[in-house]
Amino acid sequence: MHIEKMEELFRQWLQEKNFLAVKKEMSRLPVQDVAEILNHLDAKNSLLAFRLLPKDGAAEVFSYLSDKIRVAFSQMIEEDELKSLVEDLFFDDKIDFLEEMPANVVKKILQTTPESERRLINQFLNYPEDSAGSIMTIEFVDLKADMTVAQALTHIRYTAPKKETIYTCYVIDQERHLLGVVSLKDLVVADPDTRIEDLMDKQVIAVKTHDDREFVSSLFKKYDLLSMPVVDQENRLVGIITIDDVMDVLEAENTEDIQRMGGISPTEESYISQSPFTMAKNRLFWLMALMISATFTGRIIQKFEDFLQNMVILAAFIPMLMDTGGNAGSQSSTMVIRGLALGEIKTRDVFRVVAKEFMVSVIVGLSLAGLNFLRLVVIEQVSTTISLVVSLTLVVTVIMAKIVGGLLPLLAKMVKIDPAIMASPLITTIVDAMALVVYFYIAGLFIKI
Incomplete structure (x- = not known):
């Protein structure tokens, strides 16, 4: 039900x-x-x-x-x-x-x-809120290297009810230094007299207590882990992180990124449980910042006011150019932000990203401009000169938007800022201003007033 x-x-x-x-x-x-x-x-x-x-x-x-x-x-x-x-x-x-x-x-x-x-x-x-130490547990099975498999299984049977997971056991010495790991499967199928040190895997994927939890989740994904040991600076085992806690981290981080990309201050409260005042407070800062930044586009239009008065038809295409530029930039920023989050893109890939976005933007820009030119000339019956101005502006705007949309998240990552901040609202504001400047500059070249 x-x-x-x-x-x-x-x-x-x-x-x-x-x-x-x-x-x-x-x-x-x-x-x-x-x-x-x-x-x-x-x-x-x-x-x-x-x-x-x-x-x-x-x-x-x-x-x-x-x-x-x-x-x-x-x-x-x-x-x-x-x-x-x-x-x-x-x-x-x-x-x-x-x-x-x-x-x-x-x-x-x-x-x-x-x-x-x-x-x-x-x-x-x-422990810092976003650290590995803050999400680890101390309820794990530890074994000694000199134990036999039979002794280890007896130890597991005795301690298992109090442990969160028993599928991976951790081998430590007298000072609790991490020596290796052994799975319950290996213990069950091994000869009872086999010593743990001969059975354990010494190549252990471990993290430090102060490592970032996003880094931890990336290791879980990379190595397909169910649990991971957490050690201190002296490689002493202090806890483990289990897959259920990593899933919570991924959900929280994805939610935070989505909120930032929407121009909302992150919060851990659910939508229903938040009061209208709290929701307004989380949204108001970004709306105010974007509103103030949008005044730049108004200033640009004011600067070319005389030009628009003599060529009113140009004003009719401003919304289309700004919207297309904003949408193009948002596509690029979304892909790059997600790539950074998944570890598919590194900051060293900045030139590859710019090159790829440039090539994509040329293909997209020319396709949109060609379709737009035909629409204006054939359907709208706008003059060839005006149609050419709008279409050329569209090409340049898309190229700028996609490069800016791909570049800004990488620059944010380089200076240790959450790349999700460089998402749709901010990209759109920046591209709008650039599109207007390009539009009026190209119009000035083709139309003599």
Whole structure:
């Protein structure tokens, strides 16, 4: 059944106090679907349904709830109940939860946390937000090089219930230096008396705690990993990153890029949960900046006001030229920004990008100009001179737009600015001004007034 229909059923059952139906349905659904339904209920009904979950399933559902609902729960439930929920979370989910909670809630939870775990939590909370350390977990299986396969499997059976993943095991020495990795598959098929040091893979793909999480996600994609070790500066194993956390990072980064490309300040809140004031604030800065920058096009038109008064027909083609230039530039910037995000384009490729965009723009520009010239002369019956001016301007505008659209994201990357900033709104504003200057210059060459 569709999730939206399930939400309506849950509301109906809760209103009718048919708690048995709610409990039965939640036991049947995947925890992710249960969390999605609870996220869309009001806080009171969501908590009411949540309390019908069995204890062993509540923590798992809790880890998938939205920050808004989790904050509401933390304010509505008793301290002991909240502490029990947090204790049952995997360590990385616990860190994610604490990062989003109000300071008084974090303080309340840490006060009842054992000293050793509290130190670890504080260490994790101090990692930079976009670092590998901020998304890693300490719940992994570690083995010693001198273990036999039989001993390793016994160790895994004993520790597995408390670990987030057991499919890849990490081999360390007495000082916790990372020596290698071994998969559960290799352990299962190997001779029980084989030593781990003879079985492990010493070529380990690892990251440092302060490496950027986007870099981490690119390594996962490149090497098709399910998990990756995180080491400190002395190559000591401090945690691992799992594929589910990388998927969250990719979603967050893609959302941020899309928001920047649309001229919106990035936010982690969902569209529905944001207040109109917050949404307006996130959009207003860019709209104001683009509005002010657009005054340059007005200044250019004012400068050629006398020219336009004597040749009014030229003004009719300004919107078409500006729109085509903006669209052409946006196409190039979108492709380059995506290429940078996927690692397909590097900053050293700047000349290759410019050359390619130039060749593309010549083909596109000439095609558009030829079609436009025929349209103006045959259908619109505009004079040949005016048609030629508009068509030549179209070629030059497309060439400039595509080069600018391809170049600006690369320049942004070089100076450590998010390339997504150099997207449609900004490119369009720049190209509009350039298109007008070119238009009036070419018109001045062909039309003597």
